[in-house]
Amino acid sequence: MGVTDRQTGFPQRWWRALERHPPPVPGLTGDRWRSPLRGPWLTAVYGAVLLVGLPLVIITGLLDYAAYGPQFDQALPREVGWLRLPPFDWPTRPSWLFRVTQGLHVTLGIILIPVVLAKLWSVIPKLFSWPPARSLAQVLERLSLLLLVGGILFEIATGLLNIQYAYLFGFDFYTAHYFGAWVFIAAFVAHVTLKLPRMVSALRSRPALRDRRRPGQREPLRAELRTPLAATRPEPPDPDDLVATAPGAPTMSRRGAIALVGGLSVLLGALTIGQTLDGRWRRTALLLPRGREPGTGPNGFPINRTAAAAGIQPDEVGQRWRLTVRGGDRLVTLDRPRLLAMGQHTARLPIACVEGWSTRQTWSGVRLRDLATLVGVDDPASAQIRSLERAGLFNQAILQANQVLDADSLLALRVNGVDLSADHGFPARVIVPALPGVHCTKWVAEITFRTGADG
Numbered sequence: 001m002g003v004t005d006r007q008t009g010f011p012q013r014w015w016r017a018l019e020r021h022p023p024p025v026p027g028l029t030g031d032r033w034r035s036p037l038r039g040p041w042l043t044a045v046y047g048a049v050l051l052v053g054l055p056l057v058i059i060t061g062l063l064d065y066a067a068y069g070p071q072f073d074q075a076l077p078r079e080v081g082w083l084r085l086p087p088f089d090w091p092t093r094p095s096w097l098f099r100v101t102q103g104l105h106v107t108l109g110i111i112l113i114p115v116v117l118a119k120l121w122s123v124i125p126k127l128f129s130w131p132p133a134r135s136l137a138q139v140l141e142r143l144s145l146l147l148l149v150g151g152i153l154f155e156i157a158t159g160l161l162n163i164q165y166a167y168l169f170g171f172d173f174y175t176a177h178y179f180g181a182w183v184f185i186a187a188f189v190a191h192v193t194l195k196l197p198r199m200v201s202a203l204r205s206r207p208a209l210r211d212r213r214r215p216g217q218r219e220p221l222r223a224e225l226r227t228p229l230a231a232t233r234p235e236p237p238d239p240d241d242l243v244a245t246a247p248g249a250p251t252m253s254r255r256g257a258i259a260l261v262g263g264l265s266v267l268l269g270a271l272t273i274g275q276t277l278d279g280r281w282r283r284t285a286l287l288l289p290r291g292r293e294p295g296t297g298p299n300g301f302p303i304n305r306t307a308a309a310a311g312i313q314p315d316e317v318g319q320r321w322r323l324t325v326r327g328g329d330r331l332v333t334l335d336r337p338r339l340l341a342m343g344q345h346t347a348r349l350p351i352a353c354v355e356g357w358s359t360r361q362t363w364s365g366v367r368l369r370d371l372a373t374l375v376g377v378d379d380p381a382s383a384q385i386r387s388l389e390r391a392g393l394f395n396q397a398i399l400q401a402n403q404v405l406d407a408d409s410l411l412a413l414r415v416n417g418v419d420l421s422a423d424h425g426f427p428a429r430v431i432v433p434a435l436p437g438v439h440c441t442k443w444v445a446e447i448t449f450r451t452g453a454d455g
């Protein structure tokens, strides 16, 4: 009987055999990775940026899910089992709330892509090390890494495809992105718990580089940022095997590597941020597939789905159009002239789409709460809005009580002083402060106000 590995129960000669016979895959032998920049310090710098940035992307992502109204089963995916978030009413104030949470989620998510890739690059020797594990703890660690790396790449890929309106995948975006997020979150929490001490000590490392002007004081980051290419040396060998065993000559300083990644992030941010701004800035959003040239005039702002794409027939929205309003056992039918004869209210409110773009316009129309009063519902628990649109995921929406009662919540008839265009929802559309764009239903045909008693 040979000696047995305590944790895995593998006889040691099996390990040695594994070690001696790596599969013929490039990268499995330690000396394949030669960059002298790789090491715990650089990994920790990228890691620290992600440690601050990724939680923001995660939190804003989960908030966006909450904003969709999971309590009405209208957040997607609908069935999330015990991953259901604690339900709460999404506020209507500040009116730019969803614009900011969704804008941050998408923009920051994009900006962090170069940092994620740089972090992966910095630990690549570990991902390929052979044998894959030496103990049970290592097997678990590598499994969690698989979920971490797979999770973030999956979230980036599905998110990017969604904002490009490229539904290439054969599965539902919302389902994939939501469950993928939880896989990533679990792996991220485990990874941070395991690696935080290592990150902190690595950031404080590089003791060879002391601040020359203040002797005795260690300022690794500043010292490193002052180190040019010519003085760039590999980090000392580390227990994690990140530092190359046979480092090549540097072609870039560490500050250069940081600047390169930072520069790419700034560039991506600059090409994205315009989609959340109005006016000519929108043209700078080169990564935005739609809405960069939204036309001119009062209706010249992005269109998510055109009337033609939604299958709206011109005669349905002409003279023949009627709005049906229900509440309790009352039912009122209104044509557009009757609606225009009611008290009109004007509000400057944003539309913010889940794909990340947003815009702020001046809407006017009838207050939703006035329509509720019209059918005798003074304290609605919710309102169900239905569109003329027959198919499509977003042909109806349910609004919470606070969303119906807000003084700026409108069934909008006009925008920027003119009638809504066909593509923006003529004859009437919903517009509510801080409501996700998807629920600002266009071409409204029917509104049902429910009280608590209706269940």
Ligand SMILES: Nc1nc2c(c(=O)[nH]1)N[C@H]1C(S)=C(S)[C@@H](COP(=O)(O)O)O[C@H]1N2
Residues within 6 Å of the ligand: 301, 302, 303, 304, 305, 310, 351, 352, 353, 354, 387, 388, 389, 392, 394, 395, 396, 423, 424, 425, 437, 438, 439, 440, 441, 442, 443
């Ligand atoms: N009936 C209907 N309403 C709809 C949609 C739709 O597909 N059908 N799309 C929603 C989405 S996703 C957004 S972001 C907003 C965009 O409004 P806009 O096209 O007027 O800018 O409309 C919403 N209202």
Ligand SMILES: [Mo]
Residues within 6 Å of the ligand: 304, 352, 353, 354, 355, 437, 438
């Ligand atoms: Mo949207």
